[in-house]
Amino acid sequence: MTRLRHRPALDVRVEIRGELPREDAEYARARALDTATALGPDAHALRLRLTRVRDRSVTRSALAQADVELAGVGPVRVQLATRTPQESVDLVLGTLAGRAVRLREQGDIGFAVTYESAYRPQFAFRPLAQRRIARHKAVALARRTPGQATRELLALDRRFQLFVDLATGRDSLVQRGRPGGVVEPCAAGTDALPPLDLAEAARRLWLTGRPFLGHTDPGDGRIRVLYRRYDGHYGLIEPVSGSRIGAGTLVERD
Known part of the structure; x- marks a missing residue:
């Protein structure tokens, strides 16, 4: 008799900070689950935090942070900001997945960070x-x-x-x-x-x-x-x- 081995339930957590439309929160949760599934069985946990910044001095007000624990690699983390929540979710999870693949296959992520200036979170103005x-x-x-x-x-x-x-x-x-x-x-x-x-x-x-x-x-x-x-x-x-x-x-x- 052959027994099928099932992967334990995915440990995916999404935290929403600030007021966001319900569809944006649901989109973030669905995309986080899809990303964790695509990363495969060595992804033990994935966290996504989506924050809506209400400071008028910040133009890219949708801040997303994602991190995942990969077996044999360790923690991988990305933090980016765009103008809309769904865009931030897509960008941060896509970048996280790309880094995870490179770390598993090549052991590093290189130094070519093309989004560095365009999507790095902004500092709010304070006197x-x-x-x-x-x-x-x-x-x-x-x-x-x-x-x-x-x-x-x-x-x-x-x-x-x-x-x-x-x-x-x-x-x-x-x-x-x-x-x-x-x-x-x-x-x-x-x-x-x-x-x-x-x-x-x-x-x-x-x-x-x-x-x-x-x-x-x-x-x-x-x-x-x-x-x-x-x-x-x-x-x-x-x-x-x-x-x-x-x-x-x-x-x-x-």
Whole structure:
């Protein structure tokens, strides 16, 4: 007698933030389920978050974030924004599926990110006097080679990735360059990550208009990152010892 093996029920979750028409929410759920099915049995979980931004300074107000856990690959994540919810859903899930295929077949996603400038989520305008550190994240940095950290940076669609260099034991950072550019690692305490107090880090971040600023804490000599949130405020990321929280390189963006 031959027994058929059935795949367990797909773990697909869709979160809607803000007011959206019912048909847009139903469309997002249907497309998420279709994508998870198409990714095959090694896709353990798929999450889709669709947010409608109500700030008038943001023209691409439909923000979609999708992530999936793939056996043998790890987490894959994409975050994009367009003018309409259904367009954002299609774009983010299509990009996620494309990345998953390349990671499974080639082990990387390459540096040619053609949508980088056109669909990257926008920062809401907020006067400088009103900005504050709205979120403080503590992370335990995993030990990685620069190559491993770069692979995670790209797979998780982040602008930067923090890690402890496996060879040197120093807090380090890899960041995305321009499309097609090389990602170079930087270590805490070097000229690339100078010691700065938070006031000076915030001043430089404002002056340069960059999305984040990596620097060294002058108190303990460890790396930290001050970054711009999409709501116009700032966020701060600092490392802690592995005994305080679970080890890992997870650095979620707001």
